[in-house]
Amino acid sequence: MSTLQQNLEKLETYIARFKQDGVLNQIAGEARPAISGESFDNHSPVDESFICSVARGDAADIDAAAKAAKDAFPAWRDLDAGNRKKILHRIADRIVARADEIALAECWDTGQAHRFMSKAALRGAENFRFFADRAPSARDGHVLPSPTLMNVTTRVPIGPVGVITPWNTPFMLSTWKIAPALAAGCTVVHKPAEFSPVTARILMEIAEEAGLPAGVWNLVNGFGEQAGKALTEHPDIKAIAFVGESRTGSMIMKQGADTLKRVHFELGGKNPVIVFEDADLDRALDAAIFMIYSLNGERCTSSSRLLVQESIADEFQARLVERVNQIKVGHPLDPSTEMGPLIHKTHFDKVTSYFDVAKSDGATIAAGGERAGDTGWFVKPTLFTGARPGMRIAQEEIFGPVLTAITFKDEEEALEIANGVEYGLTGYVWTNDLTRALRFTNKLEAGMIWVNSENVRHLPTPFGGVKASGIGRDGGDWSFEFYMEQKHIGFATGQHHIPQLGT
Numbered sequence: 001m002s003t004l005q006q007n008l009e010k011l012e013t014y015i016a017r018f019k020q021d022g023v024l025n026q027i028a029g030e031a032r033p034a035i036s037g038e039s040f041d042n043h044s045p046v047d048e049s050f051i052c053s054v055a056r057g058d059a060a061d062i063d064a065a066a067k068a069a070k071d072a073f074p075a076w077r078d079l080d081a082g083n084r085k086k087i088l089h090r091i092a093d094r095i096v097a098r099a100d101e102i103a104l105a106e107c108w109d110t111g112q113a114h115r116f117m118s119k120a121a122l123r124g125a126e127n128f129r130f131f132a133d134r135a136p137s138a139r140d141g142h143v144l145p146s147p148t149l150m151n152v153t154t155r156v157p158i159g160p161v162g163v164i165t166p167w168n169t170p171f172m173l174s175t176w177k178i179a180p181a182l183a184a185g186c187t188v189v190h191k192p193a194e195f196s197p198v199t200a201r202i203l204m205e206i207a208e209e210a211g212l213p214a215g216v217w218n219l220v221n222g223f224g225e226q227a228g229k230a231l232t233e234h235p236d237i238k239a240i241a242f243v244g245e246s247r248t249g250s251m252i253m254k255q256g257a258d259t260l261k262r263v264h265f266e267l268g269g270k271n272p273v274i275v276f277e278d279a280d281l282d283r284a285l286d287a288a289i290f291m292i293y294s295l296n297g298e299r300c301t302s303s304s305r306l307l308v309q310e311s312i313a314d315e316f317q318a319r320l321v322e323r324v325n326q327i328k329v330g331h332p333l334d335p336s337t338e339m340g341p342l343i344h345k346t347h348f349d350k351v352t353s354y355f356d357v358a359k360s361d362g363a364t365i366a367a368g369g370e371r372a373g374d375t376g377w378f379v380k381p382t383l384f385t386g387a388r389p390g391m392r393i394a395q396e397e398i399f400g401p402v403l404t405a406i407t408f409k410d411e412e413e414a415l416e417i418a419n420g421v422e423y424g425l426t427g428y429v430w431t432n433d434l435t436r437a438l439r440f441t442n443k444l445e446a447g448m449i450w451v452n453s454e455n456v457r458h459l460p461t462p463f464g465g466v467k468a469s470g471i472g473r474d475g476g477d478w479s480f481e482f483y484m485e486q487k488h489i490g491f492a493t494g495q496h497h498i499p500q501l502g503t
Contacts, residue, residue: 007333018052028068029214035060045111057222059230065218066236069160069187072215088132090210095125107332111341124175131183148496155484157185159238167193168298180479264472268397269425272418273303279430287454297401324367341377348377351400425465
């Protein structure tokens with residue numbers, strides 16, 4: 001029996017209960033259908049086969065979840081941080097134990113290739129362990145003495161928070177947002193993307209099986225215009241952590257304005273990979289290909305613009321075309337597959353619409369540019385060459401396996417092109433000239449930059465973007481800064497002079 005067939009048989013076992021019972025909400029420790037009784041169907045992008053029905057939550061479900069989170073907050077806030085640490089480590093242990101189930105379900109739900117999703121659950125477990133270990137020190141502050149006062153600072157959890165996660169790597173990103181919130185002492189209402197609900201439900205089950213008290217973490221499925229909007233407007237929710245499109249982030253900020261919500265946004269990107277003529281071209285080629293065609297191109301940090309110096313452009317692009325045409329598109333549960341289908345017909349239509357845009361703008365489709373197969377939402381990995389910086393394909397986030405190549409003459413022009421978009425999430429610079437790397441990264445408008453490397457995450461470092469790519473940072477202590485409030489307390493050390501009025 002092939003590995004693909006083995007994976008398909010295991011998948012059937014894993015998702016059988018969801019096919020039968022559906023994916024329910026979880027509020028105050030109880031699995032519930034939507035209060036309205038409404039549901040929607042979830043289908044696999046591989047072949048449009050039915051996976052499960054999903055509770056369609058709305059404002060009533062969000063209200064119940066927010067109240068549960070509010071009620072659970074005092075006890076969770078006041079729980080000894082060492083006990084919170086133990087619970088989060090137990091969650092991590094159970095994620096590892098069910099890593100195969102999580103990976104296969106996520107592949108089927110999202111279309112992501114198993115070679116990448118097989119590691120996603122383990123990364124999720126590591127997120128929980130990382131923040132679990134930091135829970136005991138989350139409230140630590142500073143001692144700042146002055147001549148008359150002993151000033152101390154501390155941090156306290158902000159309260160119930162809303163977490164809205166996307167469909168591209170839903171399990172890992174859910175852990176990345178929820179783990180620090182719980183470690184900080186916050187309670188959570190999680191609204192996962194409607195296109196990928198299955199692993200959010202598995203994660204919710206794992207958390208409560210690990211001993212997380214009822215109501216500390218609540219799950220409400222649904223659509224953005226109903227459940228999402230209600231969450232961002234709810235007065236009991238003190239902050240919103242959102243990963244998704246820049247336009248949606250703007251809407252969330254408006255919706256949360258009346259209740260003065262704190263927001264953390266990880267939004268879109270049109271990230272450049274800049275290859276100078278003195279770079280290690282073999283490594284630069286590998287990194288450029290990996291960062292746009294892995295995860296089906298559906299990642300915010302993808303290197304979707306290739307800026308390559310004119311003197312090496314012809315050779316580099318010729319090698320690129322050859323490699324792109326060899327990328328294996330196929331069933332996501334086949335271990336040899338490098339690219340699976342796009343998440344949904346809606347997204348498939350968006351990505352493929354840029355093939356005509358490229359032609360009309362005068363660019364060349366050097367590879368791909370068409371559907372792959374007749375079933376499911378597969379596209380061939382695509383490369384546009386001969387592009388100019390002002391073209392739509394060089395300005396707009398396509399969020400698919402589509403790379404736009406642009407040439408530049410010198411460092412100054414490369415910087416102008418790289419910064420000439422509304423986004424500023426990541427940048428990748430390839431050069432062996434250290435002084436150039438220092439100059440260029442200093443002026444490159446991006447929240448995260450890698451030099452001579454693909455995106456390699458180190459959990460203590462800040463993750464986030466500038467411009468239309470986001471607000472705030474995740475990672476290390478930066479996550480606690482979002483989920484917690486700073487508090488200052490001044491203790492008088494003597495009888496300092498107090499001005500007197502009315503004497």
